[in-house]
Amino acid sequence: LRSDAPQTNPTLTDASAPVVTAERSTRPRLRVRTALGVVFASVLTVVALVSCTPPGQSNAITGTNRPTPIAGATNGNLASSQLYTLNSNCQIYKPAAGSLAALIAAARYNGIALDTSECYRNYAGQVYQRNYWCGQGICANAATPGYSNHGWGKAVDFKVTNMPLNWTSFAYTWLTLNAGRFGFIHPDVVNEVWHWEWVGDGGQDHGDPVALDLRTWPMTQGANGTDVKSIQQSLNWWGANLTVDGAFGPLTGWWVGVFQSSHGLSVSGTVDLNTALKLGFH
Numbered sequence: 001l002r003s004d005a006p007q008t009n010p011t012l013t014d015a016s017a018p019v020v021t022a023e024r025s026t027r028p029r030l031r032v033r034t035a036l037g038v039v040f041a042s043v044l045t046v047v048a049l050v051s052c053t054p055p056g057q058s059n060a061i062t063g064t065n066r067p068t069p070i071a072g073a074t075n076g077n078l079a080s081s082q083l084y085t086l087n088s089n090c091q092i093y094k095p096a097a098g099s100l101a102a103l104i105a106a107a108r109y110n111g112i113a114l115d116t117s118e119c120y121r122n123y124a125g126q127v128y129q130r131n132y133w134c135g136q137g138i139c140a141n142a143a144t145p146g147y148s149n150h151g152w153g154k155a156v157d158f159k160v161t162n163m164p165l166n167w168t169s170f171a172y173t174w175l176t177l178n179a180g181r182f183g184f185i186h187p188d189v190v191n192e193v194w195h196w197e198w199v200g201d202g203g204q205d206h207g208d209p210v211a212l213d214l215r216t217w218p219m220t221q222g223a224n225g226t227d228v229k230s231i232q233q234s235l236n237w238w239g240a241n242l243t244v245d246g247a248f249g250p251l252t253g254w255w256v257g258v259f260q261s262s263h264g265l266s267v268s269g270t271v272d273l274n275t276a277l278k279l280g281f282h
């Protein structure tokens, strides 16, 4: 069993720990904030993370990354076994499903009624969309059939039912600040505000995978990986001083308990869904 002692990977220490420490020292600890405060703090965190990322580190979450095709499959003709039905209007490539569900849950936790209008789009659907948009004189709003990232189940068209979703809206700003933590980007070349794509497996840039998957919860001692790093970063944002090494040891479990105790949750030291939502995935 790995402890929470300083980890052996110096790259992770350089990339993560100083940022979190600097942020933490300026903030009140373990205090419930308003949704606006959370978003504002997220701005600071994201700015700090972006500005401190050392050159050469492979980051999948960029506006120029794009999803990869699925080996052995045909765009717009995926097998039902490759898709997860999230709701009546969204089938998503299975490995992205947990992250999409978590992204939607996090948005709703912050007061944004985020929902999907369409995810996977089969070939016939792509032909329909292309004809529709070309008829409007905006062919660029739909890919050439057979080339849409909707055809891989890796693109999501969002809608927000309780506030506007446009380039200057709160909801879009929230997405730009938070979707990356769930592996989703808004591609620079896409001019539809609602269209987001999943590159949580690294995408065409082969960047570091970003996965926060509901299926890995509850997360408890002994867990390892990217999801644990996200939790450790969140705990640090709320006042812990953990090394972000992706190893869920006794110290991480102790801080989870502290967080639960100070937020009215039952103290288990295990990250269940309620705890994760309260943490806010910072």
Ligand SMILES: [Zn+2]
Pocket: 150, 155, 156, 157, 192, 194, 195, 196
């Ligand atoms: Zn789209």
